Amino acid sequence: MRAEIMMRAAMIRGWIAVGLLAAAVAVGCARAPTPVAEPSVVAQADPLPSWNEGSSKVALIGFVAQVTTEGSPDFVPPPERIAVFDNDGTLWSEKPVPFQLLFALDQVRARASRHPEWTRKEPFASVLKGDMQGLARSGEKGVLAIVAATHAGMTTEEFQQSVTQWITTARHPQTGRLYTEMVYQPMLELLAYLRSKGFKTFIVSGGGVEFMRPWAERVYGIPPEQVIGSAGKLKLEERDGKPVLIKLADIDLVDDKEGKPVGIQSRIGRRPIVAFGNSDGDMQMLEWATAGEGARFALFVHHDDAAREFAYDREDKLQQFSKGWDEALEKGWTVVSMKDEWKTIYPEAQPAR
Amino acid sequence: MRAEIMMRAAMIRGWIAVGLLAAAVAVGCARAPTPVAEPSVVAQADPLPSWNEGSSKVALIGFVAQVTTEGSPDFVPPPERIAVFDNDGTLWSEKPVPFQLLFALDQVRARASRHPEWTRKEPFASVLKGDMQGLARSGEKGVLAIVAATHAGMTTEEFQQSVTQWITTARHPQTGRLYTEMVYQPMLELLAYLRSKGFKTFIVSGGGVEFMRPWAERVYGIPPEQVIGSAGKLKLEERDGKPVLIKLADIDLVDDKEGKPVGIQSRIGRRPIVAFGNSDGDMQMLEWATAGEGARFALFVHHDDAAREFAYDREDKLQQFSKGWDEALEKGWTVVSMKDEWKTIYPEAQPAR
Numbered sequence: 001m002r003a004e005i006m007m008r009a010a011m012i013r014g015w016i017a018v019g020l021l022a023a024a025v026a027v028g029c030a031r032a033p034t035p036v037a038e039p040s041v042v043a044q045a046d047p048l049p050s051w052n053e054g055s056s057k058v059a060l061i062g063f064v065a066q067v068t069t070e071g072s073p074d075f076v077p078p079p080e081r082i083a084v085f086d087n088d089g090t091l092w093s094e095k096p097v098p099f100q101l102l103f104a105l106d107q108v109r110a111r112a113s114r115h116p117e118w119t120r121k122e123p124f125a126s127v128l129k130g131d132m133q134g135l136a137r138s139g140e141k142g143v144l145a146i147v148a149a150t151h152a153g154m155t156t157e158e159f160q161q162s163v164t165q166w167i168t169t170a171r172h173p174q175t176g177r178l179y180t181e182m183v184y185q186p187m188l189e190l191l192a193y194l195r196s197k198g199f200k201t202f203i204v205s206g207g208g209v210e211f212m213r214p215w216a217e218r219v220y221g222i223p224p225e226q227v228i229g230s231a232g233k234l235k236l237e238e239r240d241g242k243p244v245l246i247k248l249a250d251i252d253l254v255d256d257k258e259g260k261p262v263g264i265q266s267r268i269g270r271r272p273i274v275a276f277g278n279s280d281g282d283m284q285m286l287e288w289a290t291a292g293e294g295a296r297f298a299l300f301v302h303h304d305d306a307a308r309e310f311a312y313d314r315e316d317k318l319q320q321f322s323k324g325w326d327e328a329l330e331k332g333w334t335v336v337s338m339k340d341e342w343k344t345i346y347p348e349a350q351p352a353r
Numbered sequence: 354m355r356a357e358i359m360m361r362a363a364m365i366r367g368w369i370a371v372g373l374l375a376a377a378v379a380v381g382c383a384r385a386p387t388p389v390a391e392p393s394v395v396a397q398a399d400p401l402p403s404w405n406e407g408s409s410k411v412a413l414i415g416f417v418a419q420v421t422t423e424g425s426p427d428f429v430p431p432p433e434r435i436a437v438f439d440n441d442g443t444l445w446s447e448k449p450v451p452f453q454l455l456f457a458l459d460q461v462r463a464r465a466s467r468h469p470e471w472t473r474k475e476p477f478a479s480v481l482k483g484d485m486q487g488l489a490r491s492g493e494k495g496v497l498a499i500v501a502a503t504h505a506g507m508t509t510e511e512f513q514q515s516v517t518q519w520i521t522t523a524r525h526p527q528t529g530r531l532y533t534e535m536v537y538q539p540m541l542e543l544l545a546y547l548r549s550k551g552f553k554t555f556i557v558s559g560g561g562v563e564f565m566r567p568w569a570e571r572v573y574g575i576p577p578e579q580v581i582g583s584a585g586k587l588k589l590e591e592r593d594g595k596p597v598l599i600k601l602a603d604i605d606l607v608d609d610k611e612g613k614p615v616g617i618q619s620r621i622g623r624r625p626i627v628a629f630g631n632s633d634g635d636m637q638m639l640e641w642a643t644a645g646e647g648a649r650f651a652l653f654v655h656h657d658d659a660a661r662e663f664a665y666d667r668e669d670k671l672q673q674f675s676k677g678w679d680e681a682l683e684k685g686w687t688v689v690s691m692k693d694e695w696k697t698i699y700p701e702a703q704p705a706r
Contacts, residue, residue, distance in 0.1 A: 079570065079576050082578075156618055200578070209619075209622065210622075213622045217432065223432050223623070224621065224622030224623045225435075225553075225578075225579075225620065225621045225622060225623060226578075227622065231619060234615045234618055234619060235615075236611040236614050236615060236637060236641075242644045243614060243637065243640050243641050243644050245614060245615065245618050252619065258589040261589050261596060261598060262587045262588075262589060262598065265509055265587055265598050266562075266584060266587060266605065267578065267620055268577065268578045269562065269563075269566045269577030269578060269580065270576070270577045270578060284589060284596065287596050288589075288596050291595045291596050
């Protein structure tokens, strides 16, 4: 089991390990709620009211018209209108570190009373002391121990309850918002717009599938069966005369980079005609979508708005946007400037309780 | 690689190996087309015209009313109306052996000219000579070699083309029908009825997911993203500057028995409220569906009609229906007698060309 876990270490994407380093610096920040975002301008006829008039909006609406207008040479029948969205950094924020990592650290704290040995055992001791540098020193091995302790060894229903409890109460260390209030208003409008035009919207994310499903339907309107993500193996057991599924520490799918086309084919089985991402981890997904026959559309969200969100791209250690940017420029894919093209970043927030 | 394949041998379900034994006896049968089935009686108000009035039909319609009537204490909102169907023996016939095995044998024959060494190499030599006893003697190792040669080493698109070509032309050795004409008319009506009541219908089958998807939408109205089945691993590669997915011989999911709840959770992420099967391989799926809160429904199709289809249950070596039958009797699940409760088995067939 230990050997197995060590062997899987190489499969865990760098973002988690590197994330810890960033977390060490960033998580301790003062909790300063930012001002609530402006309510979006309501325009009856505008399907994307939070998008400024500009090339990205024109390209999006033009593509939708092209594939949904009957008689158009590029018409695509509704069942084939598959749209895939990355989650972290594409539908919601991902700084200072992917929110699932913050969930994992909170889970360590919440379970500490049941694990008195954790006060003397790394990486848990560092997490419990708030010593993020110590956590970072434990490296990938430490991260695996945290993932195993917080994402495995329980039933899928128990895990779902943990996620639901956390996502409805925990708040972001910098904005003071619920994490589900750090979704992007322009992308919510885009999801709804595409669905209104007969598209089926899917999440295809490096994040954990069981972490996203409990709230994706409420927040994005995307039902569990249309959420694809990284996943651990599951095992059927009987408890108290009822079948349960136990989450194991072994990896089933790493839904990132070259794993995204694999996740799309194994779960959807049909090539998307439109794909949305924000980092190099999404590049293979956009390539896969656009390599199909007929009209195709690919879009990257560019995080260039340090004032209203976060600014990072080519030099970022965690969510680099560099090769993908070059490819977008070369192939004419759409790159959205959050700063220039989005009127609003987040929806209106609920006041902190 | 050889060691890996051998290690996986234990994971391949017995039905394939045992299937070869049955195939050895049965495949050589004279090709005698059966008379075309009676067209189903059209009754405007009856959602299930091919079902005789009886306890199964009453139970089905009663359950649907119970969960879809607003104000009912058992009302289930549409997004949670998940219905799962086994395929082989539940939606279409599976005798003398699962049709995917007949596809594999046909593929060996079709590819033989590119593999001159097969005439001297088992199990291929036996297949090419039509020596089904010889094939059966090669056992599980032989079956794995055939699966590897016919289901792996090509792109997902190439495999899809093979399946489409076969499914639209190959005919059943006993009935002379296209295999897609050996689907069950009463189950087609049930699929349409459930969808008309807001259910989302899924296939959850031990058969291969890439084998079912190319025709499930046309035949059953079930789109690829709602087809779950056994699957091999996939690998992203570049060919001629375009990304392709290569089908590997390694197993990703064995979607049978305890694998069915795993397939349901990993792909759908929501517990079905109704499940349909026909053999012990479906038992865990029916248990999983009925173990949820609220109103649930489970149904087994019982193959007791030797005259119009095939009769097999407790003693069958390939698709045994014994433990599941006992459990159905104990728990009050519905067991449909094909002989007594179905007016028609198959839809009208197209004449053989």
